[in-house]
Amino acid sequence: MPEYPPRRDDTPTFPLPHIEQTPPSRISDHPEFHSLRRAQRRFGIRATVLSVGGFLLYVLLSSFVPAVMNQPLFGRLTVGLSLGLGQFVIMGVTAWCYVRHMRTRVDPLARGLKSRLHETGSRRARTTAPPQGAGQPLRPGARGFRTW
Amino acid sequence: MVSAAAIDDSSLQLTFVLFLTVVVITLFMALLTAPQRDEISEFYLGNRAMSPLRNGLAMCGDYLSAATLLGSTGLVALTGYDGLMYLGGTTVAWMMVLLLIAEPLHRTGRFTLGDTVALRLPRQQRPVRVALAVCILAIATLYLVAQLVGSVALLTQFTGVPSGSTRTLCVVVIGAFVILYASLGGMPGATVIQIIKAVMLVVGVLFTAGWVLHHFDWNPNALLERASQRSGSGLSFLEPGLRYGGTVSNKLDFLSLELAIVLGLAALPHVLMRLLTPRNSGVLRSSVLWAVGLVGAVCFGAGIMGLGATALLGRETIESTDRTGNASVLLLAHELGGSVLTALLTCLAYLTLLAVAVGLTLAAASSLAHDLYSEVIRKGRATETEELTVARLSGAVIGVLGILLALVAWGANTATLAFLAFAIAASAILPTIIYTLFWRRFSAKGALLSLYGGLLCSVLLAAFSPVVSSAPGSFYPEADFAWFPLQNPGIVSIPVGFLLGWLGTVLDKGPAEEPSAHEKFEVRMLVGADD
Numbered sequence: 001m002p003e004y005p006p007r008r009d010d011t012p013t014f015p016l017p018h019i020e021q022t023p024p025s026r027i028s029d030h031p032e033f034h035s036l037r038r039a040q041r042r043f044g045i046r047a048t049v050l051s052v053g054g055f056l057l058y059v060l061l062s063s064f065v066p067a068v069m070n071q072p073l074f075g076r077l078t079v080g081l082s083l084g085l086g087q088f089v090i091m092g093v094t095a096w097c098y099v100r101h102m103r104t105r106v107d108p109l110a111r112g113l114k115s116r117l118h119e120t121g122s123r124r125a126r127t128t129a130p131p132q133g134a135g136q137p138l139r140p141g142a143r144g145f146r147t148w
Numbered sequence: 149m150v151s152a153a154a155i156d157d158s159s160l161q162l163t164f165v166l167f168l169t170v171v172v173i174t175l176f177m178a179l180l181t182a183p184q185r186d187e188i189s190e191f192y193l194g195n196r197a198m199s200p201l202r203n204g205l206a207m208c209g210d211y212l213s214a215a216t217l218l219g220s221t222g223l224v225a226l227t228g229y230d231g232l233m234y235l236g237g238t239t240v241a242w243m244m245v246l247l248l249i250a251e252p253l254h255r256t257g258r259f260t261l262g263d264t265v266a267l268r269l270p271r272q273q274r275p276v277r278v279a280l281a282v283c284i285l286a287i288a289t290l291y292l293v294a295q296l297v298g299s300v301a302l303l304t305q306f307t308g309v310p311s312g313s314t315r316t317l318c319v320v321v322i323g324a325f326v327i328l329y330a331s332l333g334g335m336p337g338a339t340v341i342q343i344i345k346a347v348m349l350v351v352g353v354l355f356t357a358g359w360v361l362h363h364f365d366w367n368p369n370a371l372l373e374r375a376s377q378r379s380g381s382g383l384s385f386l387e388p389g390l391r392y393g394g395t396v397s398n399k400l401d402f403l404s405l406e407l408a409i410v411l412g413l414a415a416l417p418h419v420l421m422r423l424l425t426p427r428n429s430g431v432l433r434s435s436v437l438w439a440v441g442l443v444g445a446v447c448f449g450a451g452i453m454g455l456g457a458t459a460l461l462g463r464e465t466i467e468s469t470d471r472t473g474n475a476s477v478l479l480l481a482h483e484l485g486g487s488v489l490t491a492l493l494t495c496l497a498y499l500t501l502l503a504v505a506v507g508l509t510l511a512a513a514s515s516l517a518h519d520l521y522s523e524v525i526r527k528g529r530a531t532e533t534e535e536l537t538v539a540r541l542s543g544a545v546i547g548v549l550g551i552l553l554a555l556v557a558w559g560a561n562t563a564t565l566a567f568l569a570f571a572i573a574a575s576a577i578l579p580t581i582i583y584t585l586f587w588r589r590f591s592a593k594g595a596l597l598s599l600y601g602g603l604l605c606s607v608l609l610a611a612f613s614p615v616v617s618s619a620p621g622s623f624y625p626e627a628d629f630a631w632f633p634l635q636n637p638g639i640v641s642i643p644v645g646f647l648l649g650w651l652g653t654v655l656d657k658g659p660a661e662e663p664s665a666h667e668k669f670e671v672r673m674l675v676g677a678d679d
Contacts, residue, residue, distance in 0.1 A: 027675070028667045036674050041586065048247045052410055055240040059233060059406045062388040063399040070387045076372035078386060080229065087236050088444055091243055095440050098247060102433065113675045 036109040159487035166495040178337030194335030204438025209342030214501040222473025224454025228385035241413035262519035272592035277519040279599040288512035294565035295505040296554035327547035330509040331540040345503040357449035360456030374459040408638030412570030415577040418507035513543035575645035576602030594653030602645030609637035
């Protein structure tokens with residue numbers, strides 16, 4: 001029987017209570033938070049400029065310097081056509097770099113900050129109210145078998 | 149228009165039977181999986197325990213419309229290189245989703261885009277929600293009409309130009325299915341049909357592309373050689389400029405189109421809504437990666453199919469059947485696999501446009517019910533049952549609106565309508581998303597200005613472009629008020645949308661949002677709150 005859990009059983013109100021309770025200056029002034037923001041933003045912008053900007057550049061080149069793009073490379077394959085194929089390769093490489101970057105640079109920082117956030121949150125919760133287990137949300141996918 | 153029916157009677161009957169079977173099966177599945185409790189989260193987000201592969205398939209299904217399958221393949225068949233660039237744009241647009249939008253939006257979102265913006269601008273969220281709902285409604289209606297008009301165009305491939313009553317019947321039947329799926333099935337129902345469609349699309353396109361390559365002994369050079377020979381334009385078939393060449397304004401027009409595709413596809417409301425459904429950002433990342441691969445594979449396969457259509461059939465056959473080239477996929481299927489493959493691919497095309505229409509209707513309905521009704525009209529005091537009823541009703545209303553508009557505008561070019569929707573998405577929705585996520589100072593006035601300004605600018609430019617008047621294929625060929633030379637407004641309206649967002653923010657002298665709102669938002673966006 002599949003279950004359809006609502007998004008957050010434990011925190012029905014929209015702004016999460018344990019974030020609300022944390023003074024925002026605490027976590028967002030943290031140097032790790034700044035490097036997390038920098039790591040995510042810088043890579044996202046660079047990779048977007050490379051893949052999307054590269055593609056638009058390719059469109060511009062095709063429109064305005066067709067002589068270069070029409071040079072035969074191999075059989076009927078011209079420079080333009082192979083650059084078009086190259087877009088697919090660039091896309092694959094960018095996606096791979098994105099995953100690697102997120103795994104090595106961004107996720108560990110975010111995980112560390114999150115546990116710090118939960119710590120502060122639960123400490124505050126302990127002083128004000130009995131603990132509610134806000135740090136352990138439901139794991140709806142933790143079933144006995146692996147879905148495809 | 150079409151001079152003769154492209155495909156014989158037997159495959160029409162086969163298609164009919166196949167399509168009905170698939171629709172009945174998916175409808176049953178959609179109703180079985182439909183929301184069982186009166187919970188809005190289930191209606192908006194569906195089954196949140198789905199695996200990344202299934203989520204990725206559903207994303208791919210939402211993303212690729214019949215315009216990609218039929219329109220782009222036809223464009224490749226008729227214009228070679230230019231058509232291939234168009235397919236490349238469709239693929240690259242998904243990178244915007246992966247790299248910039250997906251994870252931040254998922255971490256800060258709840259049900260609609262309005263929720264993300266409201267988290268960022270809590271004080272003035274109501275006017276911004278209204279503006280977002282207006283833009284989403286405009287985009288969804290345009291794109292929905294494009295899908296429904298596409299169904300008539302598809303019918304034309306079989307029967308020649310259909311009579312008025314056949315046309316009405318076709319649009320009304322497809323529209324009724326859309327309403328059933330969206331209003332009764334909600335997101336779970338939409339997910340079922342998206343996954344089935346995506347599996348069929350990936351398998352069908354790759355299978356046909358493989359067959360084409362097999363026909364040429366897996367030698368791409370032979371395929372290119374043959375395609376350029378039979379294209380009627382020789383080597384220039386494999387060179388840029390066959391469609392968008394010549395004058396500078398033509399070239400700018402193409403750049404404008406590519407801009408709208410690359411930036412607009414990523415901001416279509418049903419694609420954004422789909423991004424919110426995975427249960428945590430890890431699943432989301434894997435899902436989006438699956439979708440990158442699937443979208444890339446389908447676009448690649450569609451390119452091969454287009455080249456194969458020209459190589460095997462020749463340009464004259466394709467063009468004499470349908471001037472726009474939309475028939476090329478079905479003609480190719482008929483050439484390769486006879487009536488069975490034709491019926492399969494036609495059924496796939498119908499299912500594709502049905503599925504995309506369902507996704508759009510659902511996105512617009514959720515925006516109306518959640519942003520407009522629950523948060524603005526009832527000021528957040530609506531019960532879940534109430535909001536759910538409104539969502540179902542607005543799904544029906546949007547569906548009926550789409551049907552009526554499609555009946556009025558049945559002669560419109562599907563691609564033109566779709567491109568206008570992309571341009572609006574890129575110039576109204578995208579600036580707001582980007583600024584909301586990445587600009588600390590962004591204010592409600594900036595959001596309002598960029599949303600309404602981007603919408604107005606793209607609609608007005610399109611109204612005064614050769615699409616509406618002066619050109620032979622336009623709505624009013626006799627009148628001439630087309631002072632804007634390009635068919636696609638994107639190259640002007642997208643910068644205008646971003647500029648207005650910046651201007652509105654800089655000039656905003658009203659009460660500022662609390663700085664803590666932005667910090668809260670940023671913590672949520674980077675560190676996350678779920679999983």
